[in-house]
Amino acid sequence: MPPRRRPQFTQENIDQQLQQIHLLDQASSSENLEQLGPIIKQIHTNRQQEAYLRTVHALIESKDAEIETICSDNYQDFISSVSTLFSIKSYTTNLRDKISTLDASVSQVGRGLVEKKKALLQSKKTAANLDETIDALQACLRVLDVVNRVGEMIKERKYWSALRSLEDIESMPPTSLSQTPCFSICCHPCRPCWLLDIRNVSAQIGQLALEAMELRTRRWRSRREKDPMLKLSRVGSAAEAITNEKTEYNVLDNEQLQVDFKPLYECIHIYGALESLDEIRRSYQADRKAQSDLIIPEPLPLSSLSSVTQEIVGYFIIETHVLNTTGNFRSEREVEDLWDALMKRLRNAVEDVLKNEGDSDTFLRVKEALLGFVMTLESYSFATNNLHTFILQLFERYVGILEKSFAKRFDSIVSQDDCLSMYVEKASERDSVLDTVWLVRTERDELFKSTLPFNLPWSQSFYLCCQDIRNFVQNFYQFIEGVSQHHRDIDDLLSKSLDTILGSISESIARRAQSTSNLSQIAQIVTNLEHFEIACSELERTLTNIRSSQRGGTIRVKAATSFASTRSVALGRVTESINSKLDDFFGLSEYDWTPKAREDAPSMYLYELVNWLTTVVDSLVIKDAYKEVAYRGAVAYIADCFMDFLTGRTVPMMNENAIANVLLDVDFLEEELKRSGHSDLNSAFGELRSTVSVVTSDAITSYLVASIRQASYPLVKPKKLQTLLEKLARHGLECKDAASRERGEKRRKEADAVGRLFPGEGR
Known part of the structure; x- marks a missing residue:
């Protein structure tokens, strides 16, 4: 931590403090001398600082003079040292150039030595190869000599002697023969080359087989269309197989392609003679398994599905031919294992590529590729049930x-x-x-x-x-x-x-x-x-x-x-639409629910309503039964509207004249329905007429009797009857004349009686 600096006080600060001091306070009995102490101390401090600064300045001036004297005395020596350093740098540069020249000379000499050494090593390698070849030829002389003598004997038609010479080969120890370079030269190179050849032609074999199956399918379809008896027969059936035998096509030997299995047969024969057939069998299985693993790419592009199926078909056609022509060299189990593994991989690859596919045409193309593939390999007796199941899943x-x-x-x-x-x-x-x-x-x-x-x-x-x-x-x-x-x-x-x-x-x-x-x-x-x-x-x-x-x-x-x-x-919806229009008609109705007299003609709006209803329903282009349904729904809705007038909440009160006017309108509607041939629809007004008849005939007392009610008024609902009576009572009680008020009181009591007898019944 740096030392704390002393506070600096200028002369102006000191003068200000002196002016603030009062040595003699008139209000005090003593002198104010304590305030002089800090001021005197400050003055002393400032004087010390000034003396210190003067000393530092004098010291700096003396040092500057000393430094100037030293530089003047050593200037010539410094110039001499710099000149010496430049000379040393020049000598160093010359020495580096000489070293570089010497290094280039040494490199040139060394390069020649390296070339001579490489040539010597190559000569030694060539000499070693010649020695190895001479040793191999010498080791195979016996076998080659026997083979040569057998060939000459065959040319001279000395077959018996040739057979006896072959016995000499058979008598040779198998192990010693298999270890000769001749055996390696004769046997080993032919098999890898042949496997590579068939790997390269597998796709072409498959393409020819698929094209042949397509031609076979078209030919059979054409014949099946001409002969109804063959309609149920498909490609591969007994009838089709017999027909196809006449034009059977060999995909391994035709004008476009000939597959030579001779190298494999020779290799199998030599290994069999040497009792080493298991060795070649295991090697062949491993090689073919490796080839099958390379057929299906990951991921599988849909565009390459056809080429992949062609290669698979060619692969297994070759395997089938090898299986059928090499005795016990191949087993059906080995081929089936290859088939099952490859089909599982093909199925998984197709499933992955179609996982998010939404185009039906793509599925159709995949099916076509797989179906031709399946039909072709079915003809070679491969099990395709799993593929058929997979096609059904697709x-x-x-x-x-x-x-x-x-x-x-x-x-x-x-x-x-x-x-x-x-x-x-x-x-x-x-x-x-x-x-x-x-x-x-x-x-x-x-x-x-x-x-x-x-x-x-x-x-x-x-x-x-x-x-x-x-x-x-x-x-x-x-x-x-x-x-x-x-x-x-x-x-x-x-x-x-x-x-x-x-x-x-x-x-x-x-x-x-x-x-x-x-x-x-x-x-x-x-x-x-x-x-x-x-x-x-x-x-x-x-x-x-x-x-x-x-x-x-x-x-x-x-x-x-x-x-x-x-x-x-x-x-x-027909009924709803008609009812919606009927609402418009009833909205135009202007009933007086407390008229002083009864009307002698039905309401005018009903003429227009009936005319509209019959015109619209009869003009509908539907069956008469559906028109009848429309009429029935409309009439039922009209009846409900009238019933709502009488027993609903829309009309608060009414008198007997209003009820008579409603009955007059109902009579008109029933007559119109009868005239148009729909008299059976008049039953829709049955509830309205029964309910009104109980009131107009003063049959409330009879209605309260259960047996009479059930026999004479089965359609009348107690709650609606009570509501109608309450409306009549409300109007009568509001009238001023005594007779009307008396009728109103009577209706009120009748409404109460109906309500007490049937408190739980709804409308």
């Missing part, structure tokens, strides 16, 4: 993608439909549409006989949906074409898929019906739904017939119930 994913794709299409078709019946002008248009949709035969025949042009019963959405359903089925079977196993699984999957996509159509139509308020459009939707129900059963029958002819099962389409449910919803 098929399920493919169908799921199709379902999502077609569901979007169906939703778009339904949402964009104008809900107007299709119009056809030409016979070609009619035939195209009728060939696409599914109909019962009677309706189809009637439409074919109809005079052109005319309107079809359904709108465009039904036609387009049927068209896309056919496309879906076509895409479905396009994937499964050629897959000969698991028919029942395929049929079940098709049934589920059809129910899924048909259900999506039904849901889309239900949403469209809920968002539509136009009666004619809703009626068209009802007609479309009815035809969809028919299409489900006809589609089921058609597909079942197709599958039966192909040894398939039964197709079950259960979506008809969904369309029936949606049709009920659409019919409900």
